[in-house]
Structure formats: structure tokens, C-alpha cells
Amino acid sequence: MTRNETVCVIIAAKNAEETIGRAVRSALAEPEVAEVVVVDDGSGDRTMAAAGAADDGSGRLDIVRFPANRGPSAARNHAISHSRAPLIAILDADDFFFPGRFRPMLACRDWDFIADNIAFMERAEPARLPADFAPNPRPLDLEAFVLGNISRRGAARGELGFLKPVMRRAFLTAHGLAYREDMRLGEDYDLYVRALMAGARYTLIESCGYGAVIRADSLSGRHRTKDLEALLGAEHAILSAGNVPSGAADAMRRHHRQIGRRHALRAFLDRKRADGMGGVLAYALENPAAMPAIAGGILRDKLAAAQRRVKPPQPAPKGGLRYLLPVDQK
The missing domain is CATH 3.90.550.10 (Spore Coat Polysaccharide Biosynthesis Protein SpsA; Chain A)
Structure with a gap:
């Protein structure tokens, strides 16, 4: 410097x-x-x-x-x-x-x-x-x-x-x-x-x-379907270039699949809100491969909501701070 x-x-x-x-x-x-x-x-x-x-x-x-x-x-x-x-x-x-x-x-x-x-x-x-x-x-x-x-x-x-x-x-x-x-x-x-x-x-x-x-109302906390779609597109473009080192490429594909599951669930819920059960059935017929991930996502969300209702929240960390990077807090 x-x-x-x-x-x-x-x-x-x-x-x-x-x-x-x-x-x-x-x-x-x-x-x-x-x-x-x-x-x-x-x-x-x-x-x-x-x-x-x-x-x-x-x-x-x-x-x-x-x-x-x-x-x-x-x-x-x-x-x-x-x-x-x-x-x-x-x-x-x-x-x-x-x-x-x-x-x-x-x-x-x-x-x-x-x-x-x-x-x-x-x-x-x-x-x-x-x-x-x-x-x-x-x-x-x-x-x-x-x-x-x-x-x-x-x-x-x-x-x-x-x-x-x-x-x-x-x-x-x-x-x-x-x-x-x-x-x-x-x-x-x-x-x-x-x-x-x-x-x-x-x-x-x-x-x-x-x-x-x-x-709770931050941009990252209230993402939209098209926001997830843009992230998927950006990562797909990087992977498609073919010059990502192999270890990093494997990690990126894992990340891409995870974001893809979130996108599928969000798109499914959008369709349900817009068209009701008719939309749900139509989406399932149009995207059969996505349904297991969607079902899993809905189940995880419901289990998490139930857990929040029956289990008291964890106390805040000492001083009210939680650190992103792991450190020795002794």
C-alpha cells in the first residue's frame, strides 16, 4: 500500500x-x-x-x-x-x-x-x-x-x-x-x-x-421470481463460457442447482396465486421434473414455520452480534 x-x-x-x-x-x-x-x-x-x-x-x-x-x-x-x-x-x-x-x-x-x-x-x-x-x-x-x-x-x-x-x-x-x-x-x-x-x-x-x-424487508430477503431468474442466467453464462476451473465449476453447478430449486418453488407459488388450483395442475404438467424439488421446498417451509411456533427463539449472541466469518470469541 x-x-x-x-x-x-x-x-x-x-x-x-x-x-x-x-x-x-x-x-x-x-x-x-x-x-x-x-x-x-x-x-x-x-x-x-x-x-x-x-x-x-x-x-x-x-x-x-x-x-x-x-x-x-x-x-x-x-x-x-x-x-x-x-x-x-x-x-x-x-x-x-x-x-x-x-x-x-x-x-x-x-x-x-x-x-x-x-x-x-x-x-x-x-x-x-x-x-x-x-x-x-x-x-x-x-x-x-x-x-x-x-x-x-x-x-x-x-x-x-x-x-x-x-x-x-x-x-x-x-x-x-x-x-x-x-x-x-x-x-x-x-x-x-x-x-x-x-x-x-x-x-x-x-x-x-x-x-x-x-x-425482513431487505431486497435479499424479499426476492422476486425474476430476480432469481436473472441470477440463474448470469451464473449459466459464466459456466457456459467453459473456462471455469474444474473444482470451482463443480461448486458453481451445485450453487446453480440450489438457486434453480428456489426459482422453481417461487414460480410455482406465483402460478398458484395467479390461477389457483388450475394453475397448480397446469404447472405440474408443464414442469414435471421440477415437482419433487417444489414439494421438498414447501415441506421445508412448513416444517420451519412449525418449528418457529413451538420452539422459542435462540437468545441473541453476546453483545447482540453474530459474525459472518468464524472467529474465536473468547
């Missing part, structure tokens, strides 16, 4: 007036941040005004407004092209940085992407700051990244797609990398896969500088 490498923080926001101020303030508080670019993606509330109210007068905040919603990928691409700092960091409008987030990241060497740990929390204000974990940097390759996005029965869901790395602008530019604007689900996963395919050196550290508030 060189001393003059600074960070641009990019925030795509839609109807985020309650949280955007905290996000902007947390970014402006970091001394390594030279720019904060907020793109108000067609909000119908006071998101733009709330972002402006968080300005610290340093001249680092820039707010852009889209008259109509274009999606997070378009907003991020616009912000990247609008900014100049050599390092790019993505911050969701309802999340925030913990103090000192970038220091341990920028102390590491020889990376194109670097991601730190994420603390998930139920409340907007955690009971405490994350523990001071040692960075313990380690490389992340394509196969490990894809496997880290696959859910397994009896295990926590695959979450590496939630990583919010700092990215080198020069690497993105050299390889023509940008977010796919037809995607509103899995756009991060797709970008990271394509970067790793292009040879990105991706480093993980265990230090935690990113706070993510769990919301």
Missing part, C-alpha cells in the same frame, strides 16, 4: 431516510475516506435530504439523484464512474462502518479485493462494539467463495456473498468489470465470481469493521 491510496465509499439508497444519515456519518468518520458518493435511487421519501444533513462540511460528500428507480447495480456503477479515489468500498444504506474499519484492511499487502468480517445485529444500535479480532489475513479463491454461498442442511446458510470488500479501481477498469444492471439479487456474488475468474487476489481478514442490520 502507498500512503496516498484513499477510499471512495459508495452508497446506493432507496427510501432510506431513517438510516442513511448514520451510514454517511460512519463513512465520513474514517480518515482514509476521500469521497462518499450517495445515489438516491428514485426514493419517495426524504432520503436525499437526510443524506445531506449528515454532511460534515469537509467537501467529501456527493449526492446524486435518479428520478426513477434503476436498481442497486445501476446506482453503484454510476457512483463508481462518478468517483475518482483508487479504492472503492460499498456500504448499504441501512448498514454502517464501525470506527477504524479501513486501518487493518489497508495495512495488508498484495490484494485486489479485501474484505473484513461483518457483524450482523437485530437492532440498529448494537449493545457493544465488535471484539478486537486479529486480522489473520488469508486468501479466498473462486472455489472456496462459491462453496461459501451454498446452504447445507443443518448448517448456517452460505453467506460469503454478503462480503463488502474494498476493491481496486484499477483492477475493475483493467478487466472491464461492473455490476450487471439486470440483477437485483446476487449482483455482488456475480461481480466477485467474475473478478476471481479474472485473477483477482482476494484477501479475507477477521477484523470486524462492517455492521449489518438484519431486516
Whole structure:
């Protein structure tokens, strides 16, 4: 790293007036941040005004407004092209940085992407700051990244797609990398896969500088059938190119099948809502191979709902934080 490498923080926001101020303030508080670019993606509330109210007068905040919603990928691409700092960091409008987030990241060497740990929390204000974990940097390759996005029965869901790395602008530019604007689900996963395919050196550290508030109404939590379809299409295009290393290709096919089952279930439920039992029967006749996966998905959803009714929720982790990357919390 060189001393003059600074960070641009990019925030795509839609109807985020309650949280955007905290996000902007947390970014402006970091001394390594030279720019904060907020793109108000067609909000119908006071998101733009709330972002402006968080300005610290340093001249680092820039707010852009889209008259109509274009999606997070378009907003991020616009912000990247609008900014100049050599390092790019993505911050969701309802999340925030913990103090000192970038220091341990920028102390590491020889990376194109670097991601730190994420603390998930139920409340907007955690009971405490994350523990001071040692960075313990380690490389992340394509196969490990894809496997880290696959859910397994009896295990926590695959979450590496939630990583919010700092990215080198020069690497993105050299390889023509940008977010796919037809995607509103899995756009991060797709970008990271394509970067790793292009040879990105991706480093993980265990230090935690990113706070993510769990919301039931988040975009990833209320995906639509066409969002899953776009993710399937993007992954199919990568696999069809025929240049994915064998181990990573096997992992991607597993991930693709898992997303395909989710898509089939969502399409089935859409048809049922639209056409009732007649639609259900028609869908079964048109897609017989998908029915076992659909039946399994419905059964799993019903069992999960029943379990939630009879089993009390687990207590929140100490301090109200759950970490994405496994760490020693003693």
C-alpha cells in the first residue's frame, strides 16, 4: 500500500431516510475516506435530504439523484464512474462502518479485493462494539467463495456473498468489470465470481469493521421470481463460457442447482396465486421434473414455520452480534 491510496465509499439508497444519515456519518468518520458518493435511487421519501444533513462540511460528500428507480447495480456503477479515489468500498444504506474499519484492511499487502468480517445485529444500535479480532489475513479463491454461498442442511446458510470488500479501481477498469444492471439479487456474488475468474487476489481478514442490520424487508430477503431468474442466467453464462476451473465449476453447478430449486418453488407459488388450483395442475404438467424439488421446498417451509411456533427463539449472541466469518470469541 502507498500512503496516498484513499477510499471512495459508495452508497446506493432507496427510501432510506431513517438510516442513511448514520451510514454517511460512519463513512465520513474514517480518515482514509476521500469521497462518499450517495445515489438516491428514485426514493419517495426524504432520503436525499437526510443524506445531506449528515454532511460534515469537509467537501467529501456527493449526492446524486435518479428520478426513477434503476436498481442497486445501476446506482453503484454510476457512483463508481462518478468517483475518482483508487479504492472503492460499498456500504448499504441501512448498514454502517464501525470506527477504524479501513486501518487493518489497508495495512495488508498484495490484494485486489479485501474484505473484513461483518457483524450482523437485530437492532440498529448494537449493545457493544465488535471484539478486537486479529486480522489473520488469508486468501479466498473462486472455489472456496462459491462453496461459501451454498446452504447445507443443518448448517448456517452460505453467506460469503454478503462480503463488502474494498476493491481496486484499477483492477475493475483493467478487466472491464461492473455490476450487471439486470440483477437485483446476487449482483455482488456475480461481480466477485467474475473478478476471481479474472485473477483477482482476494484477501479475507477477521477484523470486524462492517455492521449489518438484519431486516425482513431487505431486497435479499424479499426476492422476486425474476430476480432469481436473472441470477440463474448470469451464473449459466459464466459456466457456459467453459473456462471455469474444474473444482470451482463443480461448486458453481451445485450453487446453480440450489438457486434453480428456489426459482422453481417461487414460480410455482406465483402460478398458484395467479390461477389457483388450475394453475397448480397446469404447472405440474408443464414442469414435471421440477415437482419433487417444489414439494421438498414447501415441506421445508412448513416444517420451519412449525418449528418457529413451538420452539422459542435462540437468545441473541453476546453483545447482540453474530459474525459472518468464524472467529474465536473468547
